[in-house]
Amino acid sequence: MLFSTVKFRTLLAFTLLSVQITTGAVVFQNPDELPQGVEYDFVIVGGGTGGGVVAGRLGENTNWNILVIEAGPSNEDVFATRPPGLCRELPKTRVDWNYTTIPQEGLNGRSAAYTRGRMLGGCSSHNGMVYTRGSKDDWNRWARVIGDEALNWDNMLPTLLKKVERWTEDSENQPEQGHIDPSVHTHDGTVSATAPYSNHPFNEMLIETTKELSEEFPFKLDMNDGRPIGIAWNQFTIDHNAERSSSATAYVEKAGKNVHVLVNTYVTRVLSVENGTDFRGVEFAADAQSQRKQVVAKKEVIVSGGIIGTPQVLLNSGIGKRDELEAVGVKVLVDSPSVGKNLTDQVSALMLFQTTIQDTDYDRDAALAQWNETRTGPLVLPGHLNHIIYVRLPEDAAPFSELGFTDPTGGDNSPHIEFVFSQISSQPPATATDVPLPPSGGVTIQILAVNLHPISRGSVVLNSTDPFEHPAISFNMLSEGVDIAIMREAMKSARRMYSAPVFKNSVFGTVLPAANVTTDDELDAYIRSVASPFLHGVGSAAMSARDAGWGVVDPDFRVKGTSGLRIVDASVLPYVPSGHTQVPVYGFAERASVLIARMWE
Numbered sequence: 001m002l003f004s005t006v007k008f009r010t011l012l013a014f015t016l017l018s019v020q021i022t023t024g025a026v027v028f029q030n031p032d033e034l035p036q037g038v039e040y041d042f043v044i045v046g047g048g049t050g051g052g053v054v055a056g057r058l059g060e061n062t063n064w065n066i067l068v069i070e071a072g073p074s075n076e077d078v079f080a081t082r083p084p085g086l087c088r089e090l091p092k093t094r095v096d097w098n099y100t101t102i103p104q105e106g107l108n109g110r111s112a113a114y115t116r117g118r119m120l121g122g123c124s125s126h127n128g129m130v131y132t133r134g135s136k137d138d139w140n141r142w143a144r145v146i147g148d149e150a151l152n153w154d155n156m157l158p159t160l161l162k163k164v165e166r167w168t169e170d171s172e173n174q175p176e177q178g179h180i181d182p183s184v185h186t187h188d189g190t191v192s193a194t195a196p197y198s199n200h201p202f203n204e205m206l207i208e209t210t211k212e213l214s215e216e217f218p219f220k221l222d223m224n225d226g227r228p229i230g231i232a233w234n235q236f237t238i239d240h241n242a243e244r245s246s247s248a249t250a251y252v253e254k255a256g257k258n259v260h261v262l263v264n265t266y267v268t269r270v271l272s273v274e275n276g277t278d279f280r281g282v283e284f285a286a287d288a289q290s291q292r293k294q295v296v297a298k299k300e301v302i303v304s305g306g307i308i309g310t311p312q313v314l315l316n317s318g319i320g321k322r323d324e325l326e327a328v329g330v331k332v333l334v335d336s337p338s339v340g341k342n343l344t345d346q347v348s349a350l351m352l353f354q355t356t357i358q359d360t361d362y363d364r365d366a367a368l369a370q371w372n373e374t375r376t377g378p379l380v381l382p383g384h385l386n387h388i389i390y391v392r393l394p395e396d397a398a399p400f401s402e403l404g405f406t407d408p409t410g411g412d413n414s415p416h417i418e419f420v421f422s423q424i425s426s427q428p429p430a431t432a433t434d435v436p437l438p439p440s441g442g443v444t445i446q447i448l449a450v451n452l453h454p455i456s457r458g459s460v461v462l463n464s465t466d467p468f469e470h471p472a473i474s475f476n477m478l479s480e481g482v483d484i485a486i487m488r489e490a491m492k493s494a495r496r497m498y499s500a501p502v503f504k505n506s507v508f509g510t511v512l513p514a515a516n517v518t519t520d521d522e523l524d525a526y527i528r529s530v531a532s533p534f535l536h537g538v539g540s541a542a543m544s545a546r547d548a549g550w551g552v553v554d555p556d557f558r559v560k561g562t563s564g565l566r567i568v569d570a571s572v573l574p575y576v577p578s579g580h581t582q583v584p585v586y587g588f589a590e591r592a593s594v595l596i597a598r599m600w601e
């Protein structure tokens with residue numbers, strides 16, 4: 001990539017204002033620092049995962065000036081974004097939006113905390129770094145529903161997904177043979193990906209399970225080959241220096257000086273200019289008390305606020321369902337009934353198994369000193385254990401045979417269930433603070449069981465005309481019978497896994513759910529009492545075919561019924577992938593960048 005041309009105007013801005021230069025792009029700390037007289041071709045709302053990609057890619061054309069407006073601070077001011085093992089320390093801090101869902105009937109009326117990154121890089125600056133492309137069925141389904149062949153797996157893998165990936169050896173140069181399939185990886189893209197692992201006796205036991213229970217848990221050499229089914233070594237968006245790779249480090253920090261980033265600044269609305277549906281204006285302010293300012297993009301505004309922020313900005317701008325906007329007192333400019341609708345997320349539930357296997361606990365401060373000094377030790381990994389497990393239920397599994405539900409996945413290459421390992425410890429997992437602790441304080445293997453493809457759909461709805469107030473968020477979690485039926489199978493599947501002969505003398509029954517929780521009704525009650533969203537939400541500003549009677553954006557990421565306005569983030573995905581969401585967001589954002597650049601070049 002070429003980032004050599006420094007624009008004269010920007011140079012001027014450098015000398016006149018003592019701006020802080022922390023990234024490749026030029027960062028302004030508050031609205032008052034923004035240079036006067038710069039005309040921006042593109043204004044990007046939200047410097048998160050999707051927004052960072054678009055900023056970096058459009059910035060490759062040095063004739064264009066790009067402005068990114070991000071509510072939170074720069075990732076460079078947040079040390080805990082760098083060592084992978086500190087990722088658990090980021091939620092519930094100033095770089096978290098601290099969203100909470102409204103009470104969820106399917107979760108016994110509980111509300112669920114919903115963490116989202118509030119800094120440059122968005123969730124890619126605070127997520128778990130798991131690197132999963134999803135299945136080929138996921139991409140083919142998106143392509144089919146959206147009506148864009150370019151999104152097919154066979155088209156994406158050799159082009160845009162390749163552009164995303166910079167595969168490297170992990171920081172400890174550990175052997176990769178038997179851990180990944182090099183033929184599905186490439187080295188020239190942007191986001192660093194590696195397969196670091198720790199040495200722990202549990203590794204060999206799990207691999208043994210793939211032999212003992214090979215039908216349900218086959219060994220999977222590489223979960224990124226389009227068919228993620230089986231037990232695989234994990235892969236992460238971590239670089240060769242054992243640091244997190246995010247859209248901020250991989251795109252924004254590599255951008256040229258024609259990319260300006262205004263941090264600590266909240267976008268309240270997009271504004272129509274010229275006529276009622278041409279939304280190239282953006283209104284913003286440092287906070288609720290500060291004066292609001294405006295900027296108009298010469299070419300386009302791209303909203304990348306994520307699954308909550310994006311529909312919120314649109315609704316505040318008068319783009320949404322007419323009667324709902326009127327009810328709250330927002331003037332309707334575009335009646336777009338799907339904005340904020342069809343929000344969905346995967347469902348996760350904690351399971352604890354009593355064990356005598358060596359724990360994975362470590363001293364946090366010693367580990368940090370080691371990471372600081374040598375980039376080795378426990379903090380080179382986000383978690384404590386090294387595998388990820390995907391299970392596809394057979395056609396005759398209870399949800400489909402006895403209960404007659406339709407398969408919610410995109411096809412035979414897609415799993416229904418994921419297991420991720422948290423730790424082996426007597427401490428509760430950091431991710432599940434609202435979950436009752438095991439009765440005996442013993443050491444447990446802690447895993448999250450996940451239903452990857454729930455069909456329940458919820459919404460993001462305004463609760464007031466104040467753009468700074470959080471909207472009402474609901475996933476309608478576990479409101480559909482098939483969703484809990486698959487969760488139940490996940491519980492049973494995990495128990496089968498730990499009954500493999502290899503675990504006979506080291507894993508003893510479940511502590512959570514308790515061993516006496518066995519019938520479907522008992523399992524359901526347990527699931528509803530502990531389940532929470534897996535933090536992979538999508539769908540709240542869904543992309544649909546040009547002629548569809550629903551959806552928010554067209555296959556070119558344009559907001560239907562408007563001009564000058566696109567959306568590029570997880571909210572456009574109409575379905576979740578068979579895995580974690582960041583790679584699909586990177587892929588979609590690369591696609592959007594191609595379409596936008598092509599239109600204006």
Ligand SMILES: Cc1cc2nc3c(=O)[nH]c(=O)nc-3n(C[C@H](O)[C@H](O)[C@H](O)COP(=O)(O)OP(=O)(O)OC[C@H]3O[C@@H](n4cnc5c(N)ncnc54)[C@H](O)[C@@H]3O)c2cc1C
Nearest residue numbers: 046048049050122123127128129130267306309570580582
């Ligand atoms: C804790 C956690 C762990 C995760 N772990 C993984 C994982 O291991 N692997 C994986 O693949 N995925 C993971 N994910 C999911 C993945 O990171 C997200 O799906 C993806 O990054 C979302 O990208 P996005 O562009 O849609 O939104 P975001 O990255 O959230 O970007 C939105 C940006 O817009 C900004 N913004 C919002 N509203 C406004 C406004 N009004 N004004 C200005 N700025 C605004 C936000 O601050 C943010 O920077 C995880 C998510 C979380 C929360």
Ligand SMILES: *[C@@H]1O[C@H](CO)[C@@H](O)[C@H](O)[C@H]1NC(C)=O
Nearest residue numbers: 092093094095096097098118
């Ligand atoms: C989120 O909550 C934490 C802890 O309660 C708080 O310190 C932080 O400031 C909050 N984040 C924001 C953006 O308000």
Ligand SMILES: *[C@@H]1O[C@H](CO)[C@@H](O)[C@H](O)[C@H]1NC(C)=O
Nearest residue numbers: 274275276277278562563564
């Ligand atoms: C509004 O303006 C945009 C561009 O300036 C144009 O594409 C669009 O057709 C106009 N819409 C109306 C309703 O005039």
Ligand SMILES: *[C@@H]1O[C@H](CO)[C@@H](O)[C@H](O)[C@H]1NC(C)=O
Nearest residue numbers: 337338341342549550551574
């Ligand atoms: C939600 O998505 C489905 C397609 O998956 C669509 O049929 C439906 O109309 C959408 N609902 C809204 C309100 O957009």
Ligand SMILES: *[C@@H]1O[C@H](CO)[C@@H](O)[C@H](O)[C@H]1NC(C)=O
Nearest residue numbers: 079365366367368369370372
């Ligand atoms: C590690 O480095 C960071 C950043 O330089 C510093 O804040 C922290 O105190 C260091 N920690 C240890 C234990 O060395």
Ligand SMILES: *[C@@H]1O[C@H](CO)[C@@H](O)[C@H](O)[C@H]1NC(C)=O
Nearest residue numbers: 101102463464470471472473
């Ligand atoms: C909506 O606003 C009302 C009145 O201010 C408040 O009581 C309620 O908690 C809000 N709901 C949400 C989901 O924020």
Ligand SMILES: *[C@@H]1O[C@H](CO)[C@@H](O)[C@H](O)[C@H]1NC(C)=O
Nearest residue numbers: 514515516517518519522523
């Ligand atoms: C399981 O056993 C515990 C403790 O003995 C008891 O409190 C609980 O009600 C039992 N649950 C079921 C479903 O039998």
